[in-house]
Amino acid sequence: MADVCSTQGKTLKCSVCKTSKTDAWYKKSGTDEDVLCNFCCDSSGSCEPKEWIGLCVHCLMSEAAYPVYNSGFKQFACCSCYVELRRKARMMRTAKNKEKSSASNEKQAVREKKASEQERVPDNRIGEVNEANETLFTFSFSIQKSTISVR
Numbered sequence: 805m806a807d808v809c810s811t812q813g814k815t816l817k818c819s820v821c822k823t824s825k826t827d828a829w830y831k832k833s834g835t836d837e838d839v840l841c842n843f844c845c846d847s848s849g850s851c852e853p854k855e856w857i858g859l860c861v862h863c864l865m866s867e868a869a870y871p872v873y874n875s876g877f878k879q880f881a882c883c884s885c886y887v888e889l890r891r892k893a894r895m896m897r898t899a900k901n902k903e904k905s906s907a908s909n910e911k912q913a914v915r916e917k918k919a920s921e922q923e924r925v926p927d928n929r930i931g932e933v934n935e936a937n938e939t940l941f942t943f944s945f946s947i948q949k950s951t952i953s954v955r
Contacts, residue, residue, distance in 0.1 A: 816864055820844040828868075828879065829859040860885050 817824050818841040826841035845856065858868040858880055866882030872889055873879070881889060 816859075818844050828861060829864060830856040831859050832856055862889070 815824050816829055816839050818826070819838050820840060821844050823841055823843075826843065828842035828845075830840045830842070830845045832838040839859075840856070860866045860868045860882035861872075861874075861879045862881050862885040866884070868880030868882055870881050870883060870886035871878055872881045872886060
C-alpha cells in the first residue's frame with residue numbers, strides 16, 4: 805500500500821520546524837499559510853480542534869476524516885482518497901485470491917493426474933480392468949462326451 809500513498813508531487817513544510825517528513829498535517833482553518841506537522845502540533849499544545857483541521861495525507865488538500873492503515877500506522881484520508889484506496893486494496897486482494905485459487909487448482913490437477921495414473925496400473929486378475937480399460941473375463945468349460953443309451 806506504500807505506492808498508493810502518494811502526495812501527488814506536493815510538498816508541505818511545517819511552519820514551525822520546517823520539516824517535510826511527517827505522517828499527519830494540520831492546517832489552520834481559513835488560511836493556507838500555516839501548516840503544522842503532527843510532532844509540532846502535539847508538542848505545542850496550541851492545536852485547538854476548532855482552529856486546526858487535519859489534512860488528508862494523500863492529496864494534502866481536503867480535510868481528513870476517514871482512517872486508513874498504512875504499514876500498520878493509522879492515518880487519515882479525505883473521502884475521495886479513502887474510496888480510491890479501498891478500491892485499490894480490494895483489487896489487490898482479489899488478485900491475490902485469484903493467484904491463490906489458480907495455485908490450488910494446479911495442485912488439484914496434479915493430484916487428479918496421479919490418481920488416474922494409479923487407476924491405470926495393469927492388473928491381470930480375472931474380472932478386473934487392465935490398462936486398456938477392457939474388462940477381461942475368462943471362462944473355462946469342460947465338456948465330457950457321454951453316451952446316453954435309450955432302452
